[in-house]
Amino acid sequence: MLKLASTIQQRREKTELVLANIYNLSPIPKAMTEAMELLNNPAASVSVVTSVISKDQGLVTKILTIANSPLYGLQRKVTSIDFAIMVLGFTELKNIISVLSMAESFKNKTDKYLDQKEFWLHSYLTGSAAKRLSEDLDFPNSGEAFVAGFLHDMGITVIHKYFHPHFIEIHKMVTENNISFIEAEYETLGMNHQEIGNFLAEKWNFPEILCDVILNHHNPNSSSLNKVLASIVHLADYMTQKLQIGNSYWDANLELNLAEAEFLRFRDPEELDRFIRNYEELFSYQAKAARFLN
Secondary structure (H helix, E strand, O other): OHHHHHHHHHHHHHHHHHHHOOOOOOOOOHHHHHHHHHHOOOOOOHHHHHHHHOOOHHHHHHHHHHHOOOOOOOOOOOOOHHHHHHHHHHHHHHHHHHHHHHHHHOOOOOEOOEOHHHHHHHHHHHHHHHHHHHHHOOOOOHHHHHHHHHHOOHHHHHHHHHOHHHHHHHHHHHHHHOOOHHHHHHHHHOOOHHHHHHHHHHHOOOOHHHHHHHHHOOOHHHOOOOHHHHHHHHHHHHHHHHHOOOOOHHHOOOOOOHHHHHHOOOOOHHHHHHHHHOOHHHHHHHHHHHHHHO
16 A cells, blocks of 8 residues: 555656646747736726737637627627627636637647547536526626636646646556546546646646636535635536536546535535526537637
C-alpha cells in the first residue's frame, strides 16, 4: 500500500512538472486579446471596443450567435456588436470572449480518443445550463456560472494535448479494467482532471472561485469558497448526461450527488427529474446553435 502511494506521488510530481512548463498554447487571435484588454477598462468606449472586435468576423459571428441564443433570452435580435455591448454590458461580453479565448488556446486535433467538437459542445452546454440554473435558483452571478461551467473539464483537454500517451493509456485502463476515468487518471498521472485543471487555473491567475469550481465540480461539498456555484456546475454537468444532449463519454455513468441536489433545494429525485426536463428545449436549441464550435 505504501509502495503504491509512493508511486502515485511520484507520478503526480512528474505531472506537475510538465504542467508548470506549459507555455506553448495556441495563440489567441489578436482581436480577442485587444478586446479583453479594453473590456477590463471601465473607461473604454463602446465604439472602440466595437471597432476592435469587428476586425475579426469570426469572433463577431460567435458573439452574435451566443447573444441571440436562449442563454440570454433577449426580446430583440442582436445584429451588431455595439448593440450586443449595449444589451449585455462589458462584463457579460468579457465572459463570452473569455470562454472563446480558452477554446481557441486549447485547440487540438480530433482523434479516436477525443472528438474536439463534442468536447467543446459539452463545455458550452454545461456553461449555458449553469448560467440558466444560476438565474432560476437566484445565484447572484450568472456570468460567473457560465464561465465556470464552460471551463469545468479543461483538465481533460490538457491531458489530451500535453499527455497524449497517458490519455491513450487511461482509455485502455477504463476499457480493460472496468474502472472510472478518474481512477485511471490517478493511476496514470497521479492527479485527476479536476486537479490538473485547477493547477493550471491557479498558475494562470484565474479568479479563486473559478479554480475552486474546476477542482470540485464532481464533489461540490468539498468546495471551500462557494458550494452553491460548484453544485450548480455539478448539476449542469449531470444534466447533459440525463438529457443525452452534449454529454461527454468521460462522464459516463456520472451520478448526481443527492447531497448536492438537496443543497440546491430539491426535495426528492422526482422533483429534480421534472426540473431537468424543463431544460430539454434549451439544451436542444443551444446544441443546434453551437456551430461556432466547429
